[in-house]
Amino acid sequence: MKIDPDNKADLSAQIAQAIRDAIVSGDMIVDERLPSEAELADQFNVSRPTVREALKRLAAQSLIRTQRGAFGGAFVNRLSYEEAYGQQITTATLLLSMNAVSFDVACEARYALERACTPLAAERRTPDHLATMRAEIHRQGQPGLSDESFCASDVTFHRALVDAAGNPVLSYQLAGAVEAMQPLMNMITFTARSREEIVGFHSRIADAIEAKNGPAAQTALRELESYTLHLARGVMEARLHKSRPAG
């Protein structure tokens, strides 16, 4: 594990990259302990603060975890699905907000991914998944539910649908797309009428999944996508008129 002395980039970045490579390539295995900060500083011929900056970079990516005390140190971290979800969501959220991805594009991606899960979900769904979906549908029908809670319930419903596919990689991939869209969804104020419609779609989806009818679920999802887009466009238009009252 060496660094290029001619490189102009930050030493801490180079060191982080060297260690990252060692981890990703499998040279360092899960739970293996890295040399202490002092030892790393010696190895790379840098000071301890520089090494620490490098380690913090890796910690930010959940590649390592640190433990204080004697026989503590930095250890290669087993990346859990939870941590991966978190990073995925942060990245997706930023990507959506900063690149000003349109609602249409995000919506399209989300439902396309979700439809990819439905055939598997229809095949493999457990009573647990169905129960979660039914419970959320029930909650969504409650009057007095805030828009935020309605959206949160919506997310839970769709996650249950995705999880029903029984493929953690798909769940991980979709977590970002679905959760990153939540702020955008929250901007939509759901009238009683639109909630009723959405609950209808959800019921159709749950029914289809229960009946192991993948294509029916896909059709319902497709219609839900159209409806969501329709709602969003209404909101955008209203906002546009509001900001230009003369036009």
Add this chain to the structure above:
Amino acid sequence: MKIDPDNKADLSAQIAQAIRDAIVSGDMIVDERLPSEAELADQFNVSRPTVREALKRLAAQSLIRTQRGAFGGAFVNRLSYEEAYGQQITTATLLLSMNAVSFDVACEARYALERACTPLAAERRTPDHLATMRAEIHRQGQPGLSDESFCASDVTFHRALVDAAGNPVLSYQLAGAVEAMQPLMNMITFTARSREEIVGFHSRIADAIEAKNGPAAQTALRELESYTLHLARGVMEARLHKSRPAG
């Protein structure tokens, strides 16, 4: 922007979180300059090295970039798709290798996501996308191509397919799944016969996309998935027998 003095966690982690929140929530906008390290140190009542560790954490997530010199400093970074791809790929690769996701699961996820793109790709593909796909198919037919190059070409082909959908969010989502699987794919040694078959599937997919026939492309993808799984199982089995020659 404040931190909890009673919190036991690393100060640098808390500071990073505070700044991250400010960025994600939109309190700090793209290209806005953060206070200098010295000023941040004052604000948070910590030393400069601690602030620096926090900033390195954010830099590792591409949330900020730093610039040296007068009027330099840390700036809120516009997360580019390229950077997001990179992080996505690193995370997905680790997730696959560390959690020992089976080839079957990864394969299933990849093709499910890819099939989600095909209807859009069939609708929107440009001559450019078709040309890329054809070029890669041609390359894959060349004798003397190494397995690594064959796999790389395979990745390029599938990325072109995904990009043809014209939805950057989908492209981003899939980059991880497809590229993270490459090391696993590289383990498979492709015989002349299997290459021929794969090229056949690829041609069918390209033809279907060109003909704007989404369902046909999906069918071909489904068969390609089965075939890939078949090849992989053969390799796994051979490896198993090799490691237990007595059995």
Add this chain to the structure above:
DNA sequence: TGCTTTTAAAATGTCAGACATTTAAATGTA
């Protein structure tokens, strides 16, 4: 001997201050 308490050591976490390097603006000069 066996258990509990104390102690010491090793590691990370934090701080202070200094110097090096880079960069762009401000200044001076032909």
Add this chain to the structure above:
DNA sequence: TACATTTAAATGTCTGACATTTTAAAAGCA
């Protein structure tokens, strides 16, 4: 005016120190 020089502000790095946490070993005691 155009170019070279200076200067100031910021990050990058180093040294050395102290604080805190944690564990293992040593010491003390029944």
